[in-house]
Amino acid sequence: MKTIFKYFITFTVVSSWLVSCGDVNSGKSSSQGALSTNAAEKVYVAPGEHDDYYAFISGGFSGQLAVYGLPSGRLFKVIPVFSVDAEKAWGFNEETKPMLNTSHGFIPWDDSHHPDISQTAGELDGRWVFINGNNTPRIAKIDLTTFETTEIIEVPNSAGNHSSSFVTENTEYVVAGTRFSVPFPQRDMPISEYKGNFKGALSFISVDPEDGRMDIKFQIMMPGFDYDLSHPGRGASHGWFFFSTYNTEEANSLLEVNASQNDKDFIAAINWKKIEEYVNNGGGKKVPANYAHNVYDEKTHTATSTMKKEVLVVDPTEVPGAVYFMPTPKSPHGCDVDPSGEYIVGSGKLAAELTVHSFSKMIKAIENEDFDGDAYGIPILSYESTLAGAVKNPGLGPLHTEFDGKGNAYTTFFISSEVVKWKLGTWEVLDRKKTFYSVGHLMIPGGNSRKPFGDYVVAMNKITKDRYLPTGPEVTQSAQLYDISGEKMELLLDFPTVGEPHYAAGIAADIVAKKSKKFFRLEENEHKHAVKSEAESKVVRNGNEVHIYMTMIRSHFAPDNIEGIQVGDKVYFHVTNLEQDYDVPHGISMIGANTSELLIMPGQTESFVWEAKQEGVWPFYCTDFCSALHQEMQGYIRVSPKGSNVPISFTLDGDPVDIE
Amino acid sequence: MKKSKLLMIVGPLLMLGLFVFPLWNITLEAPQYPTPLGMNMHINKFSDVHEFDIKNINLMNHYVGMKYIPETIPEFTIFPIVIGVMVVLGVLIGFFANYKWYLAWFVLMFLLGAAGIYDFYLWEYDYGHNLDPKAIMSFKNPDGSPMGFQPPLLGTKNILNFVAHSYPRGGAYMMFTGMFMTLGAFFIGKKEAGENN
Numbered sequence: 001m002k003t004i005f006k007y008f009i010t011f012t013v014v015s016s017w018l019v020s021c022g023d024v025n026s027g028k029s030s031s032q033g034a035l036s037t038n039a040a041e042k043v044y045v046a047p048g049e050h051d052d053y054y055a056f057i058s059g060g061f062s063g064q065l066a067v068y069g070l071p072s073g074r075l076f077k078v079i080p081v082f083s084v085d086a087e088k089a090w091g092f093n094e095e096t097k098p099m100l101n102t103s104h105g106f107i108p109w110d111d112s113h114h115p116d117i118s119q120t121a122g123e124l125d126g127r128w129v130f131i132n133g134n135n136t137p138r139i140a141k142i143d144l145t146t147f148e149t150t151e152i153i154e155v156p157n158s159a160g161n162h163s164s165s166f167v168t169e170n171t172e173y174v175v176a177g178t179r180f181s182v183p184f185p186q187r188d189m190p191i192s193e194y195k196g197n198f199k200g201a202l203s204f205i206s207v208d209p210e211d212g213r214m215d216i217k218f219q220i221m222m223p224g225f226d227y228d229l230s231h232p233g234r235g236a237s238h239g240w241f242f243f244s245t246y247n248t249e250e251a252n253s254l255l256e257v258n259a260s261q262n263d264k265d266f267i268a269a270i271n272w273k274k275i276e277e278y279v280n281n282g283g284g285k286k287v288p289a290n291y292a293h294n295v296y297d298e299k300t301h302t303a304t305s306t307m308k309k310e311v312l313v314v315d316p317t318e319v320p321g322a323v324y325f326m327p328t329p330k331s332p333h334g335c336d337v338d339p340s341g342e343y344i345v346g347s348g349k350l351a352a353e354l355t356v357h358s359f360s361k362m363i364k365a366i367e368n369e370d371f372d373g374d375a376y377g378i379p380i381l382s383y384e385s386t387l388a389g390a391v392k393n394p395g396l397g398p399l400h401t402e403f404d405g406k407g408n409a410y411t412t413f414f415i416s417s418e419v420v421k422w423k424l425g426t427w428e429v430l431d432r433k434k435t436f437y438s439v440g441h442l443m444i445p446g447g448n449s450r451k452p453f454g455d456y457v458v459a460m461n462k463i464t465k466d467r468y469l470p471t472g473p474e475v476t477q478s479a480q481l482y483d484i485s486g487e488k489m490e491l492l493l494d495f496p497t498v499g500e501p502h503y504a505a506g507i508a509a510d511i512v513a514k515k516s517k518k519f520f521r522l523e524e525n526e527h528k529h530a531v532k533s534e535a536e537s538k539v540v541r542n543g544n545e546v547h548i549y550m551t552m553i554r555s556h557f558a559p560d561n562i563e564g565i566q567v568g569d570k571v572y573f574h575v576t577n578l579e580q581d582y583d584v585p586h587g588i589s590m591i592g593a594n595t596s597e598l599l600i601m602p603g604q605t606e607s608f609v610w611e612a613k614q615e616g617v618w619p620f621y622c623t624d625f626c627s628a629l630h631q632e633m634q635g636y637i638r639v640s641p642k643g644s645n646v647p648i649s650f651t652l653d654g655d656p657v658d659i660e
Numbered sequence: 661m662k663k664s665k666l667l668m669i670v671g672p673l674l675m676l677g678l679f680v681f682p683l684w685n686i687t688l689e690a691p692q693y694p695t696p697l698g699m700n701m702h703i704n705k706f707s708d709v710h711e712f713d714i715k716n717i718n719l720m721n722h723y724v725g726m727k728y729i730p731e732t733i734p735e736f737t738i739f740p741i742v743i744g745v746m747v748v749l750g751v752l753i754g755f756f757a758n759y760k761w762y763l764a765w766f767v768l769m770f771l772l773g774a775a776g777i778y779d780f781y782l783w784e785y786d787y788g789h790n791l792d793p794k795a796i797m798s799f800k801n802p803d804g805s806p807m808g809f810q811p812p813l814l815g816t817k818n819i820l821n822f823v824a825h826s827y828p829r830g831g832a833y834m835m836f837t838g839m840f841m842t843l844g845a846f847f848i849g850k851k852e853a854g855e856n857n
Contacts, residue, residue, distance in 0.1 A: 580712040
């Protein structure tokens with residue numbers, strides 16, 4: 001077991017940084033003002049015109065996913081995913097509370113990192129976006145007809161769900177790789193006994209091709225490294241998945257030093273088709289687990305949370321030929337596969353050069369058993385045997401690479417704050433542009449597919465000091481848009497982002513826009529508390545619970561005045577929006593409500609609970625500007641003392657206002 | 661077969677298009693409706709141009725006290741019968757009657773059509789003027805009289821924030837073509853009769 005790392009020599013990182021500080025055209029960027037170019041024209045989208053691309057940029061620590069247009073950089077929507085969102089009542093209303101359920105209970109926050117768009121035959125199909133919750137491991141699925149999160153599955157035996165959520169070529173699987181290895185099974189044990197006892201789970205979550213329903217098909221219990229990022233194979237390498245690792249030292253303290261000792265860590269190459277076959281033939285072991293599977297049903301407008309009690313675990317050493325390690329210099333972050341599927345780019349965060357592995361050489365090395373020992377029984381391929389080439393002196397701190405589909409790769413460099421364009425095959429640096437500042441990931445729409453749309457690259461920056469008007473100690477985080485259609489990259493635009501723009505996925509607008517839903521059909525509303533006409537609206541007492549079945553339409557609620565509520569009652573508002581028109585949501589909130597307002601789409605039903613705490617007459621009103629008489633859209637609730645004999649009653653004038 | 665006879669048979673048959681295509685259309689444009697609201701009138705029903713347009717027209721119109729567009733009106737029973745009878749009558753005339761009857765059929769159809777248009781006007785007038793006295797918004801004309809919201813009988817008109825268009829549709833065009841074919845049949849028939857003498 002100790003044979004693993006003895007081959008790896010260390011050398012000084014600092015000296016390699018110094019020599020790698022390439023200077024292709026540094027200093028040019030300062031003269032690149034908007035006035036000297038036609039950058040403004042290239043990002044200008046005239047009023048009423050639409051952008052060419054959707055960009056789904058993760059909110060990092062905001063836990064959400066934001067939708068921007070490219071090239072304008074305009075923000076269209078923040079989709080609530082892992083964090084409660086008062087604006088959309090996400091996690092506040094009765095319908096979506098189950099979406100944030102986990103084995104640790106209701107969790108109102110997570111750290112959303114890597115969105116990826118579903119694919120068919122290696123090309124983006126625009127059906128769903130998947131995104132990972134990093135902190136309490138989860139994968140969410142967002143439906144691109146409604147731009148709403150419709151499913152969240154928790155990932156057991158994992159921690160720091162970082163190397164996800166990337167999808168295979170036909171969206172067979174979305175993966176969830178653990179960043180932190182943890183004891184398997186979880187138990188009370190000394191942390192100092194990490195080495196050999198902690199495991200890293202790589203989870204393959206199957207996606208139903210029809211309805212997208214997710215299910216953990218299997219987990220591969222890997223050695224206790226940190227699994228950082230991953231990408232699927234495609235084309236010839238379809239069937240394989242690649243995961244970068246760090247901390248192959250299996251250190252458990254002061255990792256910045258102790259996990260940076262090995263000269264090379266690994267990219268784990270997983271033949272998932274082989275493991276799938278093994279599992280389909282009864283392989284693997286079902287082990288007890290406890291994880292939540294939350295599904296939002298568009299017909300009932302309601303989520304349900306189911307606790308699952310079992311997961312299938314695969315020991316990689318029991319499936320010979322399925323898992324290999326490719327040595328990759330210095331704590332690789334990005335693990336990026338080019339559109340052809342031949343090249344796997346490992347971005348050693350601390351390395352002096354970019355390492356590119358060749359898939360075909362990897363297969364040959366496996367056939368020739370060109371191994372340099374093993375790690376916990378998993379063969380380590382010899383470094384030279386898989387190496388396709390290396391980009392020399394590319395910059396400092398390579399992180400992540402995307403591809404334009406024209407034979408070029410673009411890599412971000414965190415330490416030297418730049419995007420570098422280089423050529424696949426010749427490994428020569430073609431161009432470099434500054435970013436402002438400390439760039440993390442970058443994104444080319446369609447980047448994780450066989451067919452990138454090679455017009456733009458978006459760089460996502462961690463630091464922006466002096467780029468925008470100051471807003472106190474915290475200034476906005478930001479993305480930068482570069483035109484990559486020509487030989488040289490051109491910086492076109494800065495635009496602020498919500499939360500940390502961790503990673504993004506982009507897609508041509510016409511694939512998604514035409515499928516966007518305009519409203520929910522009232523006749524298909526199967527919410528158990530829906531009322532579909534004003535005539536059906538009612539108020540029902542059930543012990544100390546009162547259920548108000550309410551409708552809303554421009555510009556009134558039915559009913560609008562409700563009496564007979566008593567102090568101590570729990571009052572449920574079940575509110576249905578009767579509109580059947582595009583872009584006519586209504587809102588409702590109640591004074592003293594300790595939840596949030598509801599924002600209800602046309603044809604939808606939502607519920608919130610309001611506790612009657614004080615006697616009096618208390619108003620509710622529409623919170624979303626809906627029509628010329630929006631201000632008139634209001635009503636009252638009369639709260640009487642407990643035990644009062646005021647009967648339940650309600651009004652809605654006497655006018656025949658029902659149009660159903 | 662004689663040209664006139666052929667025209668007299670085909671002309672009334674063209675009116676069967678009314679059972680397939682809408683007769684008339686009213687479209688309402690406004691800035692907040694980039695896709696305009698539209699209502700088609702068939703000889704037997706109203707229909708949405710885009711799903712739920714009529715529901716949304718009703719929602720808009722209730723602000724000024726206009727009534728909801730009814731599910732059905734008596735005309736929807738009468739019109740199909742009238743058209744059906746006229747088609748049968750026309751075809752029979754074409755096969756069996758003298759060209760002079762062609763003109764008679766045309767005149768009768770013209771009168772019936774005019775009556776239909778007048779009926780449509782009355783309905784529109786009532787719809788646009790018979791407003792709920794409790795209307796949310798009430799507007800007056802410059803002369804102080806209450807503003808009406810009657811859509812144009814034919815053409816385009818501004819009504820508050822809407823631009824209303826009222827134009828014939830496929831069914832009507834087929835009817836007009838059919839009617840003028842019967843008129844043509846009369847003149848051709850007359851000429852043919854002259855040549856034979």
